[in-house]
Amino acid sequence: MPITIRALALIVSVIATLVPTAALGRGPACPEIHRGETTAQPPAVGQNDTHARPEPVVDNGEFMDMFLKATYTELQQSMAKPPTERKEWAAIYQKATRLAEMQNLLFFRNRDEVKDPRWAAHTAAGRQAAADLASAAVVALRNVQKADFEGVRKKYVALADSCNACHKTFARDAPTIKP
């Protein structure tokens, strides 16, 4: 039965090519070959995740300028006069939300004061003040005709006060943030 024999020969030759490949694949890590040497392997993907954590990229002064001040200045422009259109209220909402979320980054700055419980308290208060302003802007956005600009402005002033409250405690040289 020549066909069967030829098929068998083919299987044998395929196995013959596979075996050395498989053996090679195991080779370098084989403890018998590298006896006495370290068998440490590069970490599997995700294995080092326990060391991953939020870390500051810039120092606190630069953070203030590039993030908080920059966004606060944009918010200040949006708050300069009572909005008449939905998109102007939306701009206030967006900038206040950005400031609220950014303040989370204050929880891990390269400054010893971060360990002081007052730092976290001021940070949380600032985040809340910005979030309150964002919420008030959303209410106004839903009904532009009945929007209460004076009420929203009070939230905005409270946000500026929250910046200054932390500066007063930790950075007397920092500029006074004006509404």
Ligand code: HEC
């Ligand atoms: C949790 C504390 C804290 C909060 C909240 C805070 N700041 Fe600051 N800020 C500081 C400290 C501390 C400094 C002094 C800079 C430093 O770290 O050397 C500073 C400095 C600054 C400076 C001067 C930066 C420079 O060039 O040195 C600006 C501008 C500023 N803050 C803006 C703001 C604004 C706007 C807000 C509110 C939206 C705010 N900060 C909220 C702690 C805070």
